[in-house]
Amino acid sequence: MPPYVTSPTRFTRHLHPLSFRLIPTPSNYYTFSFYPATIILWNSLPANIVQAPTLDQFRQRMTKLDHSF
Template sequence: MTNDLVDIPITKYIPLGSGRTRANHYIKYMPLSTSTSFYRHSFSPSIIITWNNLPASIAESPDLVSFKRGPATTRF
């Protein structure tokens, strides 16, 4: 969605967050506000936190192949 590979305008549903901090990347999204732990641990809110914590070398990949491959030293 970030690289417009699907026809879903991500910023319409999830606003962009603040800029780069320390070793993180520029493409951050605002975490969704949740009032229940059931929703907090569902896909959308939890994947935003995961995305925002990705290393810049992965999140700022120029294409899908580079994103999937990632750097050889990256471990989750």
């Protein structure tokens, strides 16, 4: 992981234990680049999916996720 991808300093009820701190971006060009966009998606996942013990269980839970945001 790059050094700027870190854990948040404060956890809120909206973050799961494996969330990452959002990277401040000065423009949309950087906002939609790989790391900032992926962190936003990762942090929006429910905790039960992120904390799946195996990759197969993670995949199963992802397929059951309602993707209508």
